[in-house]
Amino acid sequence: MILSRAQYGQISRYLERLRPNRQGLKLLMEQFPSQSQSTLLSIFSLEYQKRMKRTHARHHTTEACETYYQRYLSGVMNNAAAPVLFELANEMDLAPSLMARIVLEKFLQEREQIMPSKPVINGMLRDPSQIPDRVLANQVYQCTVNDSCYGPLVDCIKHAIGQEHEILLREKLQRKGLSFLVVEGHVIHWIESKASFGDEYSHQCYLQDQFWSYWNRFGPGLVIYWCGFIEELDCHRNRGIILKDCFPEDIVTLHCTMANTERGRDR
Incomplete structure (x- = not known):
């Protein structure tokens, strides 16, 4: 949300x-x-x-x-x-x-x-x-x-929820056979799963400690805050970091892009 x-x-x-x-x-x-x-x-x-x-x-x-x-x-x-x-x-x-x-x-x-x-x-x-x-x-x-x-008890629950969402994400990626994908017009090379809400403080900490480091090494990526996030924090899309609160369904894969290109050539 x-x-x-x-x-x-x-x-x-x-x-x-x-x-x-x-x-x-x-x-x-x-x-x-x-x-x-x-x-x-x-x-x-x-x-x-x-x-x-x-x-x-x-x-x-x-x-x-x-x-x-x-x-x-x-x-x-x-x-x-x-x-x-x-x-x-x-x-x-x-x-x-x-x-x-x-x-x-x-x-x-x-x-x-x-x-x-x-x-x-x-x-x-x-x-x-x-x-x-x-x-x-x-x-x-x-x-x-x-x-x-x-x-x-809380630590155990948080760990279990985090593991559950990572497994969910991995299964979705495996079913789609994705190496990288395009979300809302943006190429994505990595996905980070956070089983929490993205508030101002935690998001800024994650940007500094993780997300920009991923961006420097792998390029643009997607962060999924499964419990939602503050809308205004999704402000780095043009720089290569997209925020979502669920796994995107409207995606375009490299395979689909190449297939469409080949069909265009055949015409």
Whole structure:
């Protein structure tokens, strides 16, 4: 689905009042029922990643981490079954999985008297049963399964969706037997698949890190944002980069062009 900058801005502004959890995602979809769910989910994730990056330093000071940890201890002491970490994350406007990571790191640091390694933390977030505290393990699990933007569950889903779209694209290309093709009058030598929405920030990063490099090596190409993109970003066609939100069906292949040429000669 292709959106204008104005439409994207409207969605982005509404997102500012929501929390990065499944309830927030549900409210977003109810507010914009005409937009596809995959588009809204991708925008939801992109915007919260930006918000978390902007506020990262504030949440990771020594004082903030200690405060979160003490509030967690106090909360589970009063009611170990309550979703203490999840509610704390919502109150602090922090993604639940990120709050779980902060508290888990603090817990292990105090227990082992050393800073836990990143692989150890990641392993426990992926499998909370490895956490040597049953209450904390349950709290971390609640955070990861209710987080729509961060955490091992989200990473797994994103990876699977990306793989699915790459397989879909490869199958379409193989069925058509394409070496290169012409889309809307533009010759295409490469196709990049992105199972996400193309917003201003991510698209500019991709241009700098990937797309212009492909263009320099292989020539003009096509980028498919399967969850849609901001319409105004499709502004480099004359320079050799086309944006689409699906696999183009109205294509002309080299084989077809050569066949038409041969028929013209026969006449």
